[in-house]
Amino acid sequence: MKFSTTRGAVFAVLVTVATSAMAQASIYPSKTVRLVVPFAAGGPNDVMARVLAQRLTADTGQSFVVDNKAGAGGVIGTDAVAKSTPDGYTLAFVSGPFTMAPALQAKMPYDTTKDFTAVTKVAESPMVMMTPSTSRFKTAKEMMEFAKQSPDKLTYGSGGVGSTPHLTTELLGTVTGAKFLHVPYKGGGESIKALMGGEIDVLIDSITSTAGPIASGRIKAVAIGQAKRNPKMPDVPTFEESGIQKFHMTHWVGVVAPSRTPVEVLASLHMQITKALKAPDVVQKYQELGAIPVGDSAANFQKFINEELKGWQQTVKAANIQAQ
Numbered sequence: 001m002k003f004s005t006t007r008g009a010v011f012a013v014l015v016t017v018a019t020s021a022m023a024q025a026s027i028y029p030s031k032t033v034r035l036v037v038p039f040a041a042g043g044p045n046d047v048m049a050r051v052l053a054q055r056l057t058a059d060t061g062q063s064f065v066v067d068n069k070a071g072a073g074g075v076i077g078t079d080a081v082a083k084s085t086p087d088g089y090t091l092a093f094v095s096g097p098f099t100m101a102p103a104l105q106a107k108m109p110y111d112t113t114k115d116f117t118a119v120t121k122v123a124e125s126p127m128v129m130m131t132p133s134t135s136r137f138k139t140a141k142e143m144m145e146f147a148k149q150s151p152d153k154l155t156y157g158s159g160g161v162g163s164t165p166h167l168t169t170e171l172l173g174t175v176t177g178a179k180f181l182h183v184p185y186k187g188g189g190e191s192i193k194a195l196m197g198g199e200i201d202v203l204i205d206s207i208t209s210t211a212g213p214i215a216s217g218r219i220k221a222v223a224i225g226q227a228k229r230n231p232k233m234p235d236v237p238t239f240e241e242s243g244i245q246k247f248h249m250t251h252w253v254g255v256v257a258p259s260r261t262p263v264e265v266l267a268s269l270h271m272q273i274t275k276a277l278k279a280p281d282v283v284q285k286y287q288e289l290g291a292i293p294v295g296d297s298a299a300n301f302q303k304f305i306n307e308e309l310k311g312w313q314q315t316v317k318a319a320n321i322q323a324q
Contacts, residue, residue: 028088028268029062035255037093038077040070043188044208044289048123048253049093051285055276066093073097073162075109082110086258088265092116095253096164099308103316104162112309117261118302120273121254125208125291127168127225128236132198133217140223140242143202147178156180157191157200161321165191165205167312168225168249170319172204175247195219206251207232207290225249232290252294254301270298 033056037049046068053064069077074097084090092098102112110116129140137143147154158166161184173179183200185191188209195203196218203210204225211232213219221236225248229238239247255273257266274295276282286293 028265029060029064031089032063032065033088034065034067034090035093036067036069036077036081036090038069038071038074038097039095040187041068044125044206044251044291045093045095045253047289048208048286048291051282052093052122052273052276055279055282056272059276059279060272073101073104073160075101075105079109081256082115082258084258086260086262088257088261088269090258091119091269092256093122093253094256096167096251096308097162098256099305100162100164100167100312102309103312104321113306115259116256117259117266118298118305119255119257119266119270120298121252121294121296121301121304122273122277123286123291123293124250124252125206125289126230127164127204127249127251128207128210128214128221128233129172129202129204129223129225129239130195130210130214130219130221131202132195133220134198135201135220137201137222139237140239140244143222144172144176144178144244147173147180148176151179152181154180154201155183155199156202156204157183157185157194158203159188159191160184160186163188164251165203167315167321168204169202170321171249171315172244172247174315174318176244192219204249208251211290230290232287252304253291254294254305256305266298 035049035053037046039045049066053066056064069080078092078098081090081092102108131137156169166182169180185194188205191203192210192213194200196213214221221233223239223242224230224233224236225239227248277293277295283293
């Protein structure tokens, strides 16, 4: 009788916990959700986060607020989320540097694989190789051949060491054997200005950052990093069409939560985000930026993150980039 009573008490506790978790998920969110963008306001990541937050606010009736916490290549804002309460009310809107930083920094304040759990990849947009409008190079292949024959004679820009344009260009070098000289700037906007002014020879950056300058003719797109040509730039060939094989590169953004966030809350959040990404206004706004909404499963996004972490470790080692 005593054993049965104890077992019954344990069962009652489990039922209470399960019921409480289900109730928590059913009313999530019940207060403001903070979506941390670990970069400055105004960039493409920030714009896409705000489009998503606006839709989620409308759908759920609770505020989803974008909080920009820039610094250290995205590490400061991401660390704030890692150390937040794992209840679904503080999330990170991450991108390439989330998987690049561990390969570049000797000591990280968080563990990318242990301190976060994937929710969903939000969107993808292709990376574009660009030159000044006055460049003598007409194709990406011409540029690669020159950079192989004359190492470090061509300069490329980025928004800083460890930024997506930096490591993407280094990856292109390992794939093709080309060798460029890196010129880091204080932010992606500065590197685009430098390209327009002819201070650097090449820049590889997201279409979401550069579509305007390309359309105005101030810079010239010579290749795009996706399997097929992009409807936004139908005249720009892919890298494969340019004679450069095995180089497909996209700019991605996604949402992650602190580990130990209740699975029921994560499931509710995933459902809400994927629903929002199908809304016509969100699709239209993302397409205007050159991005395609994704909304995949948490498992697929986690697999993607793990593959990116491994791939960038290999790229940094091959390019002999020293950890900071």
